[in-house]
Amino acid sequence: MIMSASPRLEGGGSAAPDSILDITDLSVTMNSAGRDIRIVDELSLRIAPGERVALVGESGSGKSVTARAIMRLDDSATLTGSVKLDGQELVGLPEKRMRALRGAQFSMVFQDPLRTLNPLRTIGDQIAEPLRIRGVSKRDALKAAEETLDSLGVVDAKARMRAYPFEFSGGMRQRVALAIALIARPKVLIADEPTTALDTRVQERVLRLIDDAARERGVAVLLITHDLGVVAGFADRVAVMYSGRKVEDAPVDVLYSSPSHPYTEGLLAAVPRLDEDQAELVAMPGASAAPGSRPSGCAFHPRCPFAMEICRATLPLLSERPDRAGQVACHLRTMEETA
Amino acid sequence: MSTTVLKVFRGGSPTGGLRGRLGPAKQLWFDGVVVGLVVLLVLLAAFGGLLAPNDPFLVDLGKAFIPPGPQHLLGTDESGRDVLSRLMTGAGTTLLSALVIALSAGVIGVIIAALASLAGGWLDEAVMRLCDIVLAIPALILALGIAMALGPSLQSAIIALIVAMWPGTTRIVRSSMRKNMEEPYVEAARSQGASKWNVVFRHVIPNSLDVAIVDTAFSIGGITLILASLSFIGVGAQPPSPEWGAMAADGRSYVLTSWWITVAPGLAIMVAAVAFGLLGEVLQARFNPSQGRR
Numbered sequence: 315m316i317m318s319a320s321p322r323l324e325g326g327g328s329a330a331p332d333s334i335l336d337i338t339d340l341s342v343t344m345n346s347a348g349r350d351i352r353i354v355d356e357l358s359l360r361i362a363p364g365e366r367v368a369l370v371g372e373s374g375s376g377k378s379v380t381a382r383a384i385m386r387l388d389d390s391a392t393l394t395g396s397v398k399l400d401g402q403e404l405v406g407l408p409e410k411r412m413r414a415l416r417g418a419q420f421s422m423v424f425q426d427p428l429r430t431l432n433p434l435r436t437i438g439d440q441i442a443e444p445l446r447i448r449g450v451s452k453r454d455a456l457k458a459a460e461e462t463l464d465s466l467g468v469v470d471a472k473a474r475m476r477a478y479p480f481e482f483s484g485g486m487r488q489r490v491a492l493a494i495a496l497i498a499r500p501k502v503l504i505a506d507e508p509t510t511a512l513d514t515r516v517q518e519r520v521l522r523l524i525d526d527a528a529r530e531r532g533v534a535v536l537l538i539t540h541d542l543g544v545v546a547g548f549a550d551r552v553a554v555m556y557s558g559r560k561v562e563d564a565p566v567d568v569l570y571s572s573p574s575h576p577y578t579e580g581l582l583a584a585v586p587r588l589d590e591d592q593a594e595l596v597a598m599p600g601a602s603a604a605p606g607s608r609p610s611g612c613a614f615h616p617r618c619p620f621a622m623e624i625c626r627a628t629l630p631l632l633s634e635r636p637d638r639a640g641q642v643a644c645h646l647r648t649m650e651e652t653a
Numbered sequence: 654m655s656t657t658v659l660k661v662f663r664g665g666s667p668t669g670g671l672r673g674r675l676g677p678a679k680q681l682w683f684d685g686v687v688v689g690l691v692v693l694l695v696l697l698a699a700f701g702g703l704l705a706p707n708d709p710f711l712v713d714l715g716k717a718f719i720p721p722g723p724q725h726l727l728g729t730d731e732s733g734r735d736v737l738s739r740l741m742t743g744a745g746t747t748l749l750s751a752l753v754i755a756l757s758a759g760v761i762g763v764i765i766a767a768l769a770s771l772a773g774g775w776l777d778e779a780v781m782r783l784c785d786i787v788l789a790i791p792a793l794i795l796a797l798g799i800a801m802a803l804g805p806s807l808q809s810a811i812i813a814l815i816v817a818m819w820p821g822t823t824r825i826v827r828s829s830m831r832k833n834m835e836e837p838y839v840e841a842a843r844s845q846g847a848s849k850w851n852v853v854f855r856h857v858i859p860n861s862l863d864v865a866i867v868d869t870a871f872s873i874g875g876i877t878l879i880l881a882s883l884s885f886i887g888v889g890a891q892p893p894s895p896e897w898g899a900m901a902a903d904g905r906s907y908v909l910t911s912w913w914i915t916v917a918p919g920l921a922i923m924v925a926a927v928a929f930g931l932l933g934e935v936l937q938a939r940f941n942p943s944q945g946r947r
Contacts, residue, residue, distance in 0.1 A: 385844055417846035430841040434859045443855075444845040494845060 334534050335361040335384070335420070335502050339395035340405075342376070342383045351606045353379045355558040356395065358632075361502065366528065366535040368545040368566070370581070371555035372602040377538045380555075381506045384536075385422060386412050400501060417444040420502035421495040423524070426511045427487035431479040437463075437490050438475030444498040462493045466527060485516035489523065496527060503528060506538045521548055543585045546570065551640075554578050557603040557613035560632065564640025574635045574642040576618050612645065620646055680938075687931040694925055698748035701741035709734060709742040709895050718911045728913040730904060736917050743895035743918070748925060750807065750896075751877040754814045759869035761815065762822025767858055769823070770830050771849060781827060784820035792817045793879050800888040807896065810889035814876055825868050829861040836860070863940040871933030874926040881922045897922050 342354040354376040361367050371377045382388045384397055386404060397404040399419055404412065421444075424430040431440060441459035446452065456475070464471040466489045479487060488508060495503055505524060509517035525548055528535045537549060545552055545566065552569045554562040554577065562575040573579040580598040600617035603609055609616055615625040624645050632643045636650055702709075707725075716733035719725050727736040769780040787795065792814070799813035833839065834857055842856050881898025883889035890896030892903065897918040904914025 382840075387840055387843055413846050413848060415846075416844055422841070422844040424837055424841055424844075426837055429837040432838045432842070432856050432860070435855075443842070443847070447846050447848075447851065491841070494841070498845070 332362060333360040333398075334363045334365075334400055335359075335536070336398040337384070337396070338398075340380070340383065340397055341394045342379050343392040343394075344379075344388075344390060346606065349606070350392075353391075353558055353605045354383065357555070357558075357560050359553055359560065359563070361534050361536060363501065364529075364532045364534055365551065366525075366537065366549045368537045368539060368549035368552045369555060370539055370542060370545060370552055372540055374557075374602050374604060375555040376558040376605065377540075377555050378506055381422065381504050381536070381538050384504060385416060385420065387422075417495075417500065418448065418498045419500055420504065421498065421500045422504045422506060423488070423491050423495050423508045425507040427484055427491045428479060428511075430491055431487060433479055435478075436475065437477050437479065437482070440479075441475075441490060441493045441497055444494060448498065458497060459493065462497045463490070465530075466493055466523060468493075483516075484512045485520055488512065488516075488520045492520075492524060492527060496531065496533070499531065500533060502534045502536065504536045504538070507540070508537075509544060510539070510541070517544065524548075541585075542581050554581070557608055558605055559613065559643065560641075561614070561644070562635075562640065562642045563632075564635060564642075568635075568637070568639040572637065574637075574640075574647055575614075575644050576620055576646070577614050580617075612643075622646075684935045684939075687928065687935050690924075690928045691932050694744070694748055694928055695752075697741065697744040698752075699745070701744040705735075705738035705741040707735035707738040709739040710893055711735075718907070720911070721913055727917045728911070730900075730914045731907060731911070736900075736913060739895035739900060740897070740917055740921055743897050743900060744921070746807070746890060746894060747877060747880060747897045747922075750811055751873050751880055751925075751929075754811055754818060754876050754880070755869050755873045757815045758818035758872070759822050759865055762819040763826050763858065763862070763865050765819065766823045766826040766830060766861075767853055769827060770834075770857070771853055781824070784824045787817065787820040788824065790817075792875070793882055796879055796883060797886070797888060800883055805888040805891065807884075807890040807894065810880060810883045813883075814879060818872060818876065821872065822865055822868055826861050826865050829864045830857050833857045833860045867933055867937045867940060870936050871930060874929035874933070877922060877925045877929065881918075 337357060337359040339356045339358055340354060341352055341356055343350050343352050345351075357376075357380060359367065359369070369377045369380065379388075379391070383391055383393055384404070386393070386407075386409075393405045395405065399415065402415070404415070407415075431437075438456055438459050441463060442450075442452070442455035445455035445458055450458070460471050460475055463475065468474055468486065468489055474482075479490070482490065491508075503524070508524065509520050512520060521544060524535065524537075527533075537545065539545060542552075549566050552562075552564060552566050553560050554569075554575065556577050562569065562573070562578045564574070569578065570582065573582055583596045584598055586595055598617060603613045603616075609626075611627050612618070612621075612625045612630050615621040618625065622645060628645070630643045630645045630648065632641045633648060633651075634640075635642045636647055711734060713733035716725075716729050717731055719729040719733075721728040725735050725737065727740065730736055730739070765780060769777045795817040796810065796813040799816055800809040803809035803812060830853075839852055839856055842852055847855070880889060881896070881901065884896045884898030885902040887902065890899045892899060900918040901915050901922070904911065904918075908915045
């Protein structure tokens with residue numbers, strides 16, 4: 315089961331590096347009203363070439379900040395730790411060299427596909443832009459843009475190149491955003507809530523599109539989402555974040571069948587199901603811990619049904635899950651181990 | 654209007670929605686009258702001198718102070734010159750100068766806003782404070798001071814007004830840029846490897862041009878007034894130039910006996926100022942339907 319869950323992890327081979335994106339102890343600190351707040355706390359995450367990893371958590375858990383920190387898009391954020399892209403350290407890299415990597419080595423698809431497109435420029439111009447920035451001639455760039463759009467299943471791509479964003483539906487706009495993200499052939503695609511602004515039926519189509527496009531091009535995907543329902547058919551592996559820390563990391567089917575962290579369990583219970591008769595929606599009690607006022611010990615303890623004395627006092631560290639299939643940060647599991 | 658222009662027009666305000674291409678009939682009628690009036694004024698400025706029935710500079714003291722009538726529709730002035738002909742010829746001077754001032758101040762204002770944004774930090778702050786200082790002084794007083802320092806002439810008045818007007822555009826464009834900098838498409842462009850320069854000139858400035866255009870259109874009316882005022886006081890266009898403000902000044906002494914010499918250019922100034930002010934309003938409503946009319 316473990317083998318089938320992450321075939322790409324095993325199939326990395328010796329020539330290729332075993333991880334395309336290697337995040338180690340990444341902390342992101344931002345200044346808010348004169349106070350330094352650590353939004354992301356010692357996050358480690360490794361993504362193999364071509365692997366799809368989902369980073370899941372509630373709003374405010376730090377998942378989007380993590381995405382922006384990887385691309386170094388927020389100038390006001392202070393990063394510590396290490397982010398290696400294909401062996402290249404990004405933390406502390408000069409902006410000019412970061413710029414050369416953005417788009418070409420890794421790129422991003424954002425939440426709101428209308429507002430991430432410039433309303434005044436044609437679709438074709440915008441898709442060609444990442445190539446134009448890199449000195450490709452206008453003719454070649456537009457040709458590549460048309461091919462990319464066409465490969466993403468946009469009917470009559472040639473004609474649609476001259477359209478403006480407002481003429482497109484939400485799903486179509488996200489295709490355009492995806493074309494922009496993929497045209498310079500990056501190795502890693504970060505998708506930050508790419509389907510949240512879309513309606514449910516379009517969501518699935520866009521997700522499948524990202525899936526196919528990434529598979530075709532061998533692009534690794536980091537999917538940021540709050541919706542575990544979206545993750546199931548897409549990711550190889552899931553990392554769960556709570557209040558700036560990674561609390562669980564496991565192959566997708568392991569995580570779904572036997573969640574180890576009480577928070578993951580709560581998240582899974584809260585996914586609405588269409589195939590079962592549900593009288594009420596299940597909700598987790600309490601509210602997510604704000605990064606500025608994080609509870610002591612395990613940040614989840616005020617909401618945790620199994621909270622113990624030790625949870626209030628000591629921060630649980632990530633350790634191997636009892637079944638060795640992944641990692642979890644919970645005192646309950648450590649105690650099971652030693653018992 | 655071509656479809657492309659319409660697309661850009663509507664695309665400029667995604668929140669404005671797709672409702673009504675040209676708006677309801679009543680609004681269309683109003684906008685049409687305003688645009689028609691402005692076009693008429695511009696045509697007058699361009700060709701008025703050629704169409705003038707008489708020589709605007711021909712002095713004939715025997716024909717002085719003739720009241721408006723079939724021979725001279727707007728009468729003659731103290732030197733016997735035909736007021737209508739002078740008005741038509743003067744349109745070129747007054748309106749073209751106002752257009753040149755508004756466009757120059759607009760372009761300079763946008764460029765300085767862009768450079769300030771690129772420089773960032775204290776330089777950005779310094780430019781904005783300079784704008785605040787200039788804006789704190791009434792444009793007429795500032796232009797008057799500069800024009801006097803440069804020596805009274807139409808050119809001095811034009812330069813003085815450009816100096817007095819650009820900070821308004823810079824201020825408004827810079828604040829719009831600041832808002833647009835936060836737009837997701839800027840972050841998206843950066844995530845594709847766009848440089849700061851690229852972000853400012855290809856994404857932020859084009860999306861801030863609507864406020865610059867509206868502001869420039871609004872300012873033409875005021876500029877016409879100030880330019881005429883400067884000429885009226887004597888630091889702008891000099892006699893015998895048929896600039897409207899100078900014409901009104903010429904007739905000042907005879908206003909009780911020969912009112913038309915002053916009233917005709919005065920009315921022309923008023924019509925032009927109102928027409929361009931309304932043009933600003935029309936553009937404002939078209940670019941930002943959500944903000945409505947001022």
